[in-house]
Amino acid sequence: MKSRLNEILGIKYPILQGAMARIADADLASAVSNGGGLGIIASGGQSAQWLREQIKKARSLTDKPFGVNLMLLAPNIDELVDVVCEERVAAVTTGAGNPGKYMPKLLAADIKVIPVVASVALAVRVARIGAHAVITEGCEAGGHIGETTTMALVPQVADAVDIPVLAAGGIADGRGISAAFMLGAEGVQVGTRFLVANECNVAQNYKNAILKAKDTDTCATGRSTGHPVRVIKNKLAREILSLEKKNADPAEIEKLCTGTLVMAVEDGDTDHGSVMSGQIAGLVKKEQPAAEIISEMFEEAEKIYENRSDFFRTGCAVSGNGKKSV
Numbered sequence: 349m350k351s352r353l354n355e356i357l358g359i360k361y362p363i364l365q366g367a368m369a370r371i372a373d374a375d376l377a378s379a380v381s382n383g384g385g386l387g388i389i390a391s392g393g394q395s396a397q398w399l400r401e402q403i404k405k406a407r408s409l410t411d412k413p414f415g416v417n418l419m420l421l422a423p424n425i426d427e428l429v430d431v432v433c434e435e436r437v438a439a440v441t442t443g444a445g446n447p448g449k450y451m452p453k454l455l456a457a458d459i460k461v462i463p464v465v466a467s468v469a470l471a472v473r474v475a476r477i478g479a480h481a482v483i484t485e486g487c488e489a490g491g492h493i494g495e496t497t498t499m500a501l502v503p504q505v506a507d508a509v510d511i512p513v514l515a516a517g518g519i520a521d522g523r524g525i526s527a528a529f530m531l532g533a534e535g536v537q538v539g540t541r542f543l544v545a546n547e548c549n550v551a552q553n554y555k556n557a558i559l560k561a562k563d564t565d566t567c568a569t570g571r572s573t574g575h576p577v578r579v580i581k582n583k584l585a586r587e588i589l590s591l592e593k594k595n596a597d598p599a600e601i602e603k604l605c606t607g608t609l610v611m612a613v614e615d616g617d618t619d620h621g622s623v624m625s626g627q628i629a630g631l632v633k634k635e636q637p638a639a640e641i642i643s644e645m646f647e648e649a650e651k652i653y654e655n656r657s658d659f660f661r662t663g664c665a666v667s668g669n670g671k672k673s674v
């Protein structure tokens with residue numbers, strides 16, 4: 349499965365690893381890149397020095413392209429932009445806003461810029477200022493989310509811009525990849541499934557929470573604060589939802605959430621920590637190397653594409669395992 353994204357980024361498979369703050373480091377990013385995708389180092393909540401060290405470490409682990417995610421609301425964003433430009437990483441994904449302020453500097457450093465967008469309007473704006481592609485993220489995704497689903501958002505963005513569109517949110521296997529391409533995407537971004545990659549350094553309890561999750565085990569907290577976050581339901585999530593139901597002061601909720609991501613990621617506290625995960629967690633059932641995750645997903649997608657003509661020719665549906673049902 350090839351697209352313009354393969355050529356733009358110099359990768360084998362049109363897949364980006366999601367930028368998971370406090371989780372996506374050089375180990376995971378290099379493993380994804382070695383597997384044929386584009387690994388991403390997440391700079392959210394980290395220092396400029398940490399980011400520089402991670403970039404150098406990734407270069408020692410892979411000779412393939414990798415990228416960095418920049419959270420535009422980070423207090424040290426100017427320093428982080430300086431680092432990626434000085435280190436001349438292959439690509440940058442951006443979140444939490446419009447990267448217009450930094451676009452000239454990033455483009456001058458020959459960095460491919462791929463913003464994450466949750467609306468058609470933002471996709472159009474970033475395309476006009478030189479973005480190489482956009483990641484269209486639906487509310488099925490883990491972590492900070494918008495309001496529109498992947499199914500509804502991807503085709504609308506694909507119709508509105510002429511740069512490659514990546515689908516994100518609710519994708520964890522070949523069926524999701526196939527669906528994304530049918531909706532007009534030319535690539536995908538996957539986060540939740542990479543949480544259980546062997547090379548992901550998140551606490552084992554966090555991984556176990558993903559592996560045990562069912563289809564109804566995530567919820568969106570923080571809507572009252574204006575910053576909704578999708579997480580695995582636990583004691584913390586239920587407390588937040590209870591406060592929101594009582595119309596508690598958003599500042600009280602923000603205070604309650606402070607430091608909880610680190611509690612989950614580093615300490616493995618899956619009761620009181622923020623276990624960010626997408627709705628697709630119920631499909632994630634095993635730990636495996638990142639490269640195996642990628643090849644498995646695309647092999648499944650290719651089989652689906654090989655069989656797709658059966659539906660139109662015979663009126664039969666072809667399932668992900670290749671079996672037909674009338």
